[in-house]
Amino acid sequence: MSKTRTNIMVCGGTGCLASDSEKVAKNLELIIKARGYEEEAKVIQTGCFGFCEQGPIVKIEPDNVFYVRVGPKDAKDIVDEHIVKGRKVERLLYKEPHHNKKIGKQEDMEFYKKQLRIALRNCGLINPEDIYEYIALGGYEALGKALTQMSRDEVVKEVKESGLRGRGGGGFPTGVKWEITKSQESEVKFIICNADEGDPGAFMDRSILEGDPHSVIEAMAIGGYAIGADKGIVYIRAEYPLAISRLKTAIKQSRELGLLGKNIFDSDFSFDIDIKFGAGAFVCGEETALINSCEGKRGEPDFKPPFPAQEGYWGHPTNVNNVETFANIPPIITKGSEWFSSIGTEKSKGTKVFALAGKINNVGLVEVPMGTTLREIIFDIGGGIQGGKKFKAVQTGGPSGGVITEEYLDTPIDYDSLLSIGSMMGSGGMIVMDETDNMVNIAKFYLEFTMDEACGKCAAGRIGTKRLYEILNKITSGKATMADLDALKQLSYMVKGSSLCGLCQTAPNPIISTMKHFWDEYLAFIKDVDHSQGEGEYDGAKNKDNLMLKA
Amino acid sequence: MKVKSLDELKKIREESLEKVNLREKGDVKGDKVEILVGMSTCGISSGARETLTEFIEEIDKSKINNIKVVPVGCIGYCHSEPTVQVNIPGQKPILYGNVKKDKVHEIFEKHLQNGEVVENMVLDIDFERA
Numbered sequence: 001m002s003k004t005r006t007n008i009m010v011c012g013g014t015g016c017l018a019s020d021s022e023k024v025a026k027n028l029e030l031i032i033k034a035r036g037y038e039e040e041a042k043v044i045q046t047g048c049f050g051f052c053e054q055g056p057i058v059k060i061e062p063d064n065v066f067y068v069r070v071g072p073k074d075a076k077d078i079v080d081e082h083i084v085k086g087r088k089v090e091r092l093l094y095k096e097p098h099h100n101k102k103i104g105k106q107e108d109m110e111f112y113k114k115q116l117r118i119a120l121r122n123c124g125l126i127n128p129e130d131i132y133e134y135i136a137l138g139g140y141e142a143l144g145k146a147l148t149q150m151s152r153d154e155v156v157k158e159v160k161e162s163g164l165r166g167r168g169g170g171g172f173p174t175g176v177k178w179e180i181t182k183s184q185e186s187e188v189k190f191i192i193c194n195a196d197e198g199d200p201g202a203f204m205d206r207s208i209l210e211g212d213p214h215s216v217i218e219a220m221a222i223g224g225y226a227i228g229a230d231k232g233i234v235y236i237r238a239e240y241p242l243a244i245s246r247l248k249t250a251i252k253q254s255r256e257l258g259l260l261g262k263n264i265f266d267s268d269f270s271f272d273i274d275i276k277f278g279a280g281a282f283v284c285g286e287e288t289a290l291i292n293s294c295e296g297k298r299g300e301p302d303f304k305p306p307f308p309a310q311e312g313y314w315g316h317p318t319n320v321n322n323v324e325t326f327a328n329i330p331p332i333i334t335k336g337s338e339w340f341s342s343i344g345t346e347k348s349k350g351t352k353v354f355a356l357a358g359k360i361n362n363v364g365l366v367e368v369p370m371g372t373t374l375r376e377i378i379f380d381i382g383g384g385i386q387g388g389k390k391f392k393a394v395q396t397g398g399p400s401g402g403v404i405t406e407e408y409l410d411t412p413i414d415y416d417s418l419l420s421i422g423s424m425m426g427s428g429g430m431i432v433m434d435e436t437d438n439m440v441n442i443a444k445f446y447l448e449f450t451m452d453e454a455c456g457k458c459a460a461g462r463i464g465t466k467r468l469y470e471i472l473n474k475i476t477s478g479k480a481t482m483a484d485l486d487a488l489k490q491l492s493y494m495v496k497g498s499s500l501c502g503l504c505q506t507a508p509n510p511i512i513s514t515m516k517h518f519w520d521e522y523l524a525f526i527k528d529v530d531h532s533q534g535e536g537e538y539d540g541a542k543n544k545d546n547l548m549l550k551a
Numbered sequence: 552m553k554v555k556s557l558d559e560l561k562k563i564r565e566e567s568l569e570k571v572n573l574r575e576k577g578d579v580k581g582d583k584v585e586i587l588v589g590m591s592t593c594g595i596s597s598g599a600r601e602t603l604t605e606f607i608e609e610i611d612k613s614k615i616n617n618i619k620v621v622p623v624g625c626i627g628y629c630h631s632e633p634t635v636q637v638n639i640p641g642q643k644p645i646l647y648g649n650v651k652k653d654k655v656h657e658i659f660e661k662h663l664q665n666g667e668v669v670e671n672m673v674l675d676i677d678f679e680r681a
Binding site: 003004005009063084133135136149 | 552560561563567568574588590592604607608620
């Protein structure tokens with residue numbers, strides 16, 4: 001008996017690891033060995049399945065059975081019942097929150113039904129620490145195709161025609177960015193991967209790097225070839241130790257196979273990648289600040305122009321793209337721009353990964369085609385609001401975005417539609433709030449974050465965010481008057497209009513949008529206005545509100 | 552070893568496929584033939600585990616990749632264990648009884664490769680259960 005018949009896929013993403021999936025995998029291996037099945041069943045640690053709410057996740061292949069919330073003690077049942085006797089362990093199957101039906105197969109779950117996985121294509125499918133598994137699923141063929149069959153112009157053209165836009169938040173067309181960097185005359189150019197994911201509640205980039213690091217390496221090499229750079233840098237925050245270690249392993253493996261290094265695929269193109277660690281400052285996600293930090297300077301933004309494409313890392317033309325943007329590149333090269341641009345809306349092509357968080361049933365990572373509505377994401381994929389409460393608002397774009405209320409839930413989401421309803425795509429954080437959340441507190445939370453993270457280079461950002469936070473604090477402690485609300489509004493627009501970089505230009509957005517949609521909640525805190533709303537359940541909670549106002 | 556051409560990469564891909572071919576890939580869906588092997592106590596004691604492994608080896612030798620072998624529980628035919636059910640999409644499921652290791656080759660060759668049911672081993676049961 002020597003043939004493997006079962007792969008036991010254990011999620012090895014940070015979320016599941018935090019709930020003991022490492023021990024689950026170890027126990028599974030031990031028990032399998034004790035039962036004498038180690039030839040037939042292999043335990044494989046893989047990347048994030050996205051369904052973090054239900055972690056740790058264990059998937060049995062080829063049976064296609066999906067177990068959720070598996071603890072170290074459940075390993076025995078999985079081996080004895082499923083692997084040895086072929087019986088599903090019913091109690092570990094996923095139960096749909098609405099109709100209490102147990103579901104064994106991944107594709108039958110509401111959570112996965114509407115998803116389309118391009119950037120996350122290998123997450124949960126392969127062992128991220130094994131380059132051969134990546135190659136088995138077509139990995140590095142895009143790089144081979146680009147280097148041996150396509151000219152640099154053709155690569156740029158393919159990416160441009162695909163309509164791919166930057167997934168870090170700005171939404172700038174990636175192909176155009178590559179074209180600009182390519183057209184710069186310089187001996188030395190750089191390509192940088194921005195893995196400084198700073199939005200509270202966002203973990204798309206981390207999961208891609210943890211689950212499929214080779215896709216990013218391959219794409220950086222393709223990008224390097226296209227723009228004429230022989231050096232790549234991954235700028236990643238030091239708080240992502242697992243992503244860093246998997247990335248290091250992946251880079252080492254690529255070098256061993258000659259997929260990084262000199263004369264890749266026997267062409268005259270050479271390329272290698274370095275890793276630079278960030279200390280976790282939000283502003284370092286801004287590309288000029290990121291480049292400063294890479295150079296060992298303070299992570300502060302510079303005035304643009306010159307853009308990094310003109311004068312970037314050590315003054316050389318530099319192309320900065322986000323992790324998720326890169327993850328989309330290999331499929332575009334192998335399957336073609338036409339295939340990619342057939343997905344999505346008119347101006348936003350492809351898919352977008354969102355990190356669902358907050359008061360939602362299915363917290364996790366989802367990837368949907370552009371043009372999916374917020375309602376589908378929150379109620380179909382996300383399973384609705386926790387505890388049967390009522391939906392109030394969803395914040396997209398993290399601290400730079402705004403809240404979106406119920407009336408806009410049917411907007412098909414893409415870069416432009418989100419801007420038109422007063423929010424933004426951002427990097428893909430999606431925080432859902434229910435009826436018990438107070439929106440002034442939400443705005444205060446975000447301002448506290450941006451106040452801390454503002455680098456201090458420009459006065460508007462440094463002092464403005466501080467004063468905004470102070471006014472919000474005054475409001476929530478019930479000491480503010482109508483004049484303070486006016487001041488808050490005025491200052492918001494001032495900070496928005498006069499800050500140096502994107503961080504503080506967008507920092508007042510949570511205030512502006514909550515004031516627009518939830519003015520009554522601001523009024524409720526004002527001492528010269530008699531109004532009865534505040535935090536907590538609205539009906540019958542008047543006393544509590546009054547107490548809060550007096551406090 | 553360094554990869555020097557696209558062909559070399561494709562060769563590595565071929566060699567690595569067995570690492571992942573048990574898994575459900577995103578773009579290959581639908582027409583999978585299923586071989587269900589009864590693996591309850593009675594099945595195992597009659598040699599179901601050997602039967603199952605034999606199927607895996609046959610599949611591996613034949614390089615057919617749309618067949619998956621799934622261990623399942625007892626269906627109540629303990630007198631005829633090991634039992635093997637073959638599900639071909641669009642066809643009535645066929646249940647075989649007494650499939651010891653040495654019978655696997657015949658079923659595989661006749662039924663799965665050439666589409667003819669091995670009548671003398673079929674257990675006559677009706678799948679139209681309530």
